[in-house]
Amino acid sequence: MNNYIIKVENLGKQYRILHNQGEHYTALRDVVARKAAASFRWIVEQSTKRKMQSAKSPVALGDSKFKNGAGRSALSSALGAPPGGEDFWALRNVSFEVKQGEVMGIIGRNGAGKSTLLKILTRITEPTEGRARIRGRVASLLEVDTGFHLELTGRENIFVNGAILGMTRAEIAKKFDEIVAFAEIEKFLDTPVKRYSSGMYVRLAFAVAAHLEPDILLVDEVLAVGDAEFQKKCLGKMSEVAEGGRTVVFVSHNMNAIEELCGRVLLLEHGKLVCESRRVGEIVRRYLFGSGTDGASAVWVNSDNSFQNSWFFPERMYLCDASGRPIAAVQRKVDHIFVQIDGVVKKANSSLCVGIAVFAENGSLLFWSYHNDQREQWWPQMGVGKRSIRVALPAKLLNEGTYRIELIASLHFQQWLCKPEANAPSIQLHIQGGLSESPFWRAKRPGWLGPTLEWHEV
Ligand SMILES: Nc1ncnc2c1ncn2[C@@H]1O[C@H](COP(=O)(O)OP(=O)(O)O)[C@@H](O)[C@H]1O
Numbered sequence: 206m207n208n209y210i211i212k213v214e215n216l217g218k219q220y221r222i223l224h225n226q227g228e229h230y231t232a233l234r235d236v237v238a239r240k241a242a243a244s245f246r247w248i249v250e251q252s253t254k255r256k257m258q259s260a261k262s263p264v265a266l267g268d269s270k271f272k273n274g275a276g277r278s279a280l281s282s283a284l285g286a287p288p289g290g291e292d293f294w295a296l297r298n299v300s301f302e303v304k305q306g307e308v309m310g311i312i313g314r315n316g317a318g319k320s321t322l323l324k325i326l327t328r329i330t331e332p333t334e335g336r337a338r339i340r341g342r343v344a345s346l347l348e349v350d351t352g353f354h355l356e357l358t359g360r361e362n363i364f365v366n367g368a369i370l371g372m373t374r375a376e377i378a379k380k381f382d383e384i385v386a387f388a389e390i391e392k393f394l395d396t397p398v399k400r401y402s403s404g405m406y407v408r409l410a411f412a413v414a415a416h417l418e419p420d421i422l423l424v425d426e427v428l429a430v431g432d433a434e435f436q437k438k439c440l441g442k443m444s445e446v447a448e449g450g451r452t453v454v455f456v457s458h459n460m461n462a463i464e465e466l467c468g469r470v471l472l473l474e475h476g477k478l479v480c481e482s483r484r485v486g487e488i489v490r491r492y493l494f495g496s497g498t499d500g501a502s503a504v505w506v507n508s509d510n511s512f513q514n515s516w517f518f519p520e521r522m523y524l525c526d527a528s529g530r531p532i533a534a535v536q537r538k539v540d541h542i543f544v545q546i547d548g549v550v551k552k553a554n555s556s557l558c559v560g561i562a563v564f565a566e567n568g569s570l571l572f573w574s575y576h577n578d579q580r581e582q583w584w585p586q587m588g589v590g591k592r593s594i595r596v597a598l599p600a601k602l603l604n605e606g607t608y609r610i611e612l613i614a615s616l617h618f619q620q621w622l623c624k625p626e627a628n629a630p631s632i633q634l635h636i637q638g639g640l641s642e643s644p645f646w647r648a649k650r651p652g653w654l655g656p657t658l659e660w661h662e663v
């Protein structure tokens with residue numbers, strides 16, 4: 206017998222992007238928040254008929270990264286939509302099953318379709334094609350929808366959500382103290398949740414979703430909010446929920462959390478399911494570094510003319526030596542490694558910042574560096590025209606391991622041109638060997654960084 210609890214078949218979601226909207230986009234979160242009254246629903250096996258989103262009730266993109274025309278057309282060309290882009294598939298041909306008790310992670314870059322998938326599973330959005338069947342009670346914590354009634358207090362919301370999940374008052378009361386303690390909102394229990402800070406709100410939403418014993422817990426990016434302590438608590442709670450035999454589907458950019466928690470992971474790219482596996486570490490590395498780890502990854506070339514904007518057009522980024530000669534992706538720790546960025550400054554702008562963001566193997570950001578980090582007289586010239594800038598990575602700093610280097614560019618505090626961890630292009634660097642001349646440092650040490658620092662007698 207097939208004992209799936211979630212079965213997704215050939216799921217697709219098409220959205221329409223409107224023209225001539227200027228800057229007046231409706232935030233996605235507004236639209237969904239209006240539509241969704243509650244995130245707790247009884248969901249019986251239900252198939253969803255084909256339903257195209259009508260042109261009369263379009264929803265515009267809310268992501269700020271697409272607020273300029275350039276970003277939008279880059280998006281539509283990436284998704285194969287007609288130039289100027291109207292319809293595009295946020296999700297297409299996605300099929301998978303989840304069995305009871307599984308903890309499944311969903312990973313992918315921003316815009317890959319992860320939230321769209323979870324919104325279809327919670328019935329906040331209907332698919333354009335295909336279907337999602339769910340057996341059991343779903344509790345969800347989505348980035349846009351916590352299922353709370355803003356006018357009601359924290360206390361009232363706990364009871365309302367429990368009731369929607371089919372729990373009796375006594376059952377909810379039994380869980381009540383645990384929820385309140387977990388969310389750390391004792392003092393604000395009788396305050397309407399609209400007065401809560403976003404941190405409190407999410408803490409309560411997570412506590413409610415995780416404690417009210419749903420069959421399936423869907424969680425979208427909860428770890429993006431809240432402090433490290435709370436994130437740890439959430440992870441702990443999710444494993445507890447899973448150990449209790451319940452099913453958890455978990456979207457996160459935190460690859461540590463994904464590896465720690467999930468027994469299986471799906472990787473989405475541009476709305477497509479590119480792989481699915483129980484070998485979680487392998488998929489995480491594929492997501493972070495692409496499928497190959499050889500030569501080509503030390504160079505990025507903007508072959509499809511992405512990142513069109515009025516200021517800076519990035520053409521190439523690559524690893525090189527001190528004179529700009531390209532080098533391989535694999536380097537020793539003691540080698541001098543440089544990163545060069547070639548591009549065209551189209552319009553001079555004193556706010557233009559071009560640089561790199563360096564990430565560790567698990568996706569943790571190690572640092573950013575911009576061309577204008579030093580005092581002004583030392584900045585490279587960034588006047589109109591073709592420009593090449595080069596930076597030396599700090600010597601003997603990075604540990605043995607694999608790093609992702611993103612090309613990031615912005616108009617300082619105004620606009621991203623290449624946004625880190627969103628659409629920024631990247632290359633890879635593998636540090637292997639050459640750790641130190643010391644006989645005491647022959648093997649890789651723990652820690653993301655492995656600086657060889659100078660010690661002196663004083
Ligand atoms: N209501 C909507 N209208 C138009 N486009 C949308 C809407 N919701 C999401 N999108 C677009 O669909 C794509 C997938 O979005 P989403 O599922 O939120 O991605 P993720 O959660 O992986 O970052 C993105 O390009 C996003 O901008």
Ligand SMILES: [Mg+2]
Nearest residue numbers: 319320321348
């Ligand atoms: Mg999302």
